[in-house]
Amino acid sequence: xxxxxxxxxxxxxxxxxxxAAHLATDLTVVVNxxxxxxxxxLAVWPDHDTVAYTLAGLDDEQRGWGLRDETxxxxxxLADLGDDPWFRLGDLDLATHLWRTERLRAGARPTDVALxxxxxxRIAPQVLPMADEPVRTDxxxxxxxxxxxxxxxxxxxxxxxxxxxxxxIESARATAEVLKAMGAADAIVxxxxxxxxxxxxxxxxxxxxxxxxxxRARGVPVVAMSGIIGGRALKGPADRMLxxxxxxxxxxxxxxxxxxxxxxFIVDAVDADAVPAIEALGIRTVAFDTIxxxxxxxxxxxxxxxxxxxxxxx
Amino acid sequence: xxxxxxxxxxxxxxxxxxxAAHLATDLTVVVNxxxxxxxxxLAVWPDHDTVAYTLAGLDDEQRGWGLRDETxxxxxxLADLGDDPWFRLGDLDLATHLWRTERLRAGARPTDVALxxxxxxRIAPQVLPMADEPVRTDxxxxxxxxxxxxxxxxxxxxxxxxxxxxxxIESARATAEVLKAMGAADAIVxxxxxxxxxxxxxxxxxxxxxxxxxxRARGVPVVAMSGIIGGRALKGPADRMLxxxxxxxxxxxxxxxxxxxxxxFIVDAVDADAVPAIEALGIRTVAFDTIxxxxxxxxxxxxxxxxxxxxxxx
Numbered sequence: 001x002x003x004x005x006x007x008x009x010x011x012x013x014x015x016x017x018x019x020a021a022h023l024a025t026d027l028t029v030v031v032n033x034x035x036x037x038x039x040x041x042l043a044v045w046p047d048h049d050t051v052a053y054t055l056a057g058l059d060d061e062q063r064g065w066g067l068r069d070e071t072x073x074x075x076x077x078l079a080d081l082g083d084d085p086w087f088r089l090g091d092l093d094l095a096t097h098l099w100r101t102e103r104l105r106a107g108a109r110p111t112d113v114a115l116x117x118x119x120x121x122r123i124a125p126q127v128l129p130m131a132d133e134p135v136r137t138d139x140x141x142x143x144x145x146x147x148x149x150x151x152x153x154x155x156x157x158x159x160x161x162x163x164x165x166x167x168x169i170e171s172a173r174a175t176a177e178v179l180k181a182m183g184a185a186d187a188i189v190x191x192x193x194x195x196x197x198x199x200x201x202x203x204x205x206x207x208x209x210x211x212x213x214x215x216r217a218r219g220v221p222v223v224a225m226s227g228i229i230g231g232r233a234l235k236g237p238a239d240r241m242l243x244x245x246x247x248x249x250x251x252x253x254x255x256x257x258x259x260x261x262x263x264x265f266i267v268d269a270v271d272a273d274a275v276p277a278i279e280a281l282g283i284r285t286v287a288f289d290t291i292x293x294x295x296x297x298x299x300x301x302x303x304x305x306x307x308x309x310x311x312x313x314x
Numbered sequence: 315x316x317x318x319x320x321x322x323x324x325x326x327x328x329x330x331x332x333x334a335a336h337l338a339t340d341l342t343v344v345v346n347x348x349x350x351x352x353x354x355x356l357a358v359w360p361d362h363d364t365v366a367y368t369l370a371g372l373d374d375e376q377r378g379w380g381l382r383d384e385t386x387x388x389x390x391x392l393a394d395l396g397d398d399p400w401f402r403l404g405d406l407d408l409a410t411h412l413w414r415t416e417r418l419r420a421g422a423r424p425t426d427v428a429l430x431x432x433x434x435x436r437i438a439p440q441v442l443p444m445a446d447e448p449v450r451t452d453x454x455x456x457x458x459x460x461x462x463x464x465x466x467x468x469x470x471x472x473x474x475x476x477x478x479x480x481x482x483i484e485s486a487r488a489t490a491e492v493l494k495a496m497g498a499a500d501a502i503v504x505x506x507x508x509x510x511x512x513x514x515x516x517x518x519x520x521x522x523x524x525x526x527x528x529x530r531a532r533g534v535p536v537v538a539m540s541g542i543i544g545g546r547a548l549k550g551p552a553d554r555m556l557x558x559x560x561x562x563x564x565x566x567x568x569x570x571x572x573x574x575x576x577x578x579f580i581v582d583a584v585d586a587d588a589v590p591a592i593e594a595l596g597i598r599t600v601a602f603d604t605i606x607x608x609x610x611x612x613x614x615x616x617x618x619x620x621x622x623x624x625x626x627x628x
Contacts (some may be wrong), residue, residue, distance in 0.1 A: 038419070039416070040356070040411075040412035040413075040415050040416045041355040041356055041357070041416065041418075041419050042354070042355055042356075042412075043355070043413035054559035064499050071385075071387050071405075073385050073387055073406065073409075074388065074405050074408050074409045074412065075409075077405065077408075077410075078371075078409045078412060078413060079407045080409075081409060081410070081411060081431075081434040081435070083436045091387035091388050091391065091405055092391045094388050094391075094393075094408070095387075095388045095389075095391035095392045095394075095395060096395070098352075098354035098355075098356075098388065098392060099354075099392060099395050099397060101354050101355035102353070102354045102355065104355075105352070105354075105355050108576075117395075120395040120396045121395070181359075217500065240335075253463035
């Protein structure tokens with residue numbers, strides 16, 4: 001069974017780890033690239049790396065991001081030089097960025113660099129950037145437009161987001177690899193990532209909505225999961241962001257955003273009473289425990305997702 | 315007494331440390347930039363950093379290059395990823411490259427970045443790149459043209475050098491800061507660095523020879539030191555490089571290269587018998603112990619150089 005997951009960072013990574021336990025090389029994770037940034041001349045891909053590190057079993061589960069056994073010699077020395085890095089890159093993490101930047105500067109396509117890194121890290125699933133062209137999320141706040149990581153990391157997601165734009169998205173498009181994986185998929189899963197800034201750019205990318213429509217037309221289920229549980233995001237600012245943009249911060253609010261693309265929607269058991277309202281949108285909806293707190297839970301949730309994809313009526 | 319030193323890497327750094335002990339902020343070190351390279355998208359300036367680290371008292375005297383108490387977490391992780399970095403950058407050293415690259419990418423002039431790093435490292439002398447425009451040394455070997463660091467680090471200086479070129483030098487020129495320091499100098503010292511690939515690019519840079527001529531015309535001594543002692547380079551391939559290019563690998567061979575620009579030449583005591591032949595070139599020549607094996611020796615040698623500059627007839 002071949003599955004494509006559309007994923008942002010942490011939520012996408014947890015689900016990817018669960019799915020990989022069942023699917024190994026039959027899983028392709030398409031990651032959001034609109035959070036990517038250049039720091040110190042280095043290409044930093046936060047969502048890609050969160051997924052890749054998690055699939056490589058190298059993620060720091062305590063800290064919730066970055067690599068296990070990370071050290072901070074480079075950043076500490078930058079602090080000695082008077083810099084106050086707001087986006088801290090650990091030593092081991094930096095090696096990834098050096099590895100990648102060297103190849104990108106030599107002219108390699110981002111997709112090929114990602115596939116090379118997958119091989120170097122011995123990751124079974126494919127982890128594909130959604131596009132090879134740069135796309136960048138900006139958010140408009142009461143202080144004006146901010147680049148995404150400026151808002152997310154430097155300002156700790158404190159400002160209210162009034163508007164979101166994906167710079168460069170018109171001239172970007174889903175890669176041939178992404179479209180091929182979607183074309184071969186038996187199921188497509190939209191991860192419980194932030195629907196606005198993680199899944200949003202993927203769905204806004206030229207080629208993706210068309211690819212999803214083609215998949216649905218040949219009977220492939222598109223299963224979306226709510227990252228909002230009991231009205232709150234498990235991690236990150238998705239709940240406040242939904243509210244700031246005039247959406248409802250609830251499973252129903254998320255389902256409305258996916259109503260045109262998903263055939264099936266999964267809410268957490270605590271939101272079971274939202275099922276009728278979501279089904280009224282014309283999406284088959286199922287409620288079960290979706291919290292992926294450890295490896296076992298990730299595999300169980302992913303197993304439930306896959307069963308639902310195989311037997312959408314069950 | 316204001317002094318300008320024209321310097322390459324290790325030999326230039328040792329002399330700079332000795333001169334700084336006498337002159338502090340009255341010393342300006344103009345460093346070769348033709349060894350600079352881009353690695354992993356980062357701006358790496360080997361000669362500048364060797365001088366800066368040494369002047370900051372952070373150099374690793376045992377290893378002979380790089381920073382004391384260096385660690386290698388990033389390079390070790392790159393090796394885990396399957397890379398075999400031929401140009402190894404330590405974690406602390408990397409912080410310098412990140413600091414610099416961030417500012418260069420933001421559009422700062424290399425000279426301003428160097429001055430900022432001087433402030434961040436609390437270095438008394440100015441350490442100035444010779445030019446803001448990129449200049450790159452290539453060497454022709456029996457295997458064809460190689461970029462300098464490819465020859466120097468990757469191939470361990472094994473191939474015989476048949477020809478040297480400085481790419482970009484026609485469109486580069488000595489910075490305003492370099493020319494201003496030369497214009498204000500009471501003495502100019504050419505370090506005992508490699509005359510071909512360390513001092514060579516500085517002398518070949520448009521503006522430098524004219525600046526030296528102007529200085530000499532107003533009575534400023536230009537004191538050059540031989541980096542060849544007893545026919546051998548203390549460090550590096552200068553001796554083999556001189557021979558490969560058809561020069562004599564000796565103090566006299568070096569003196570011939572500087573005959574047009576230097577007023578005064580210093581050879582090591584072991585080469586005292588070369589003094590008459592060098593004076594026959596029209597350069598006043600002095601022999602004394604020039605080996606700078608420790609801090610005390612560096613200050614002593616620098617003191618002798620400065621005395622010679624003040625009293626050229628002594």
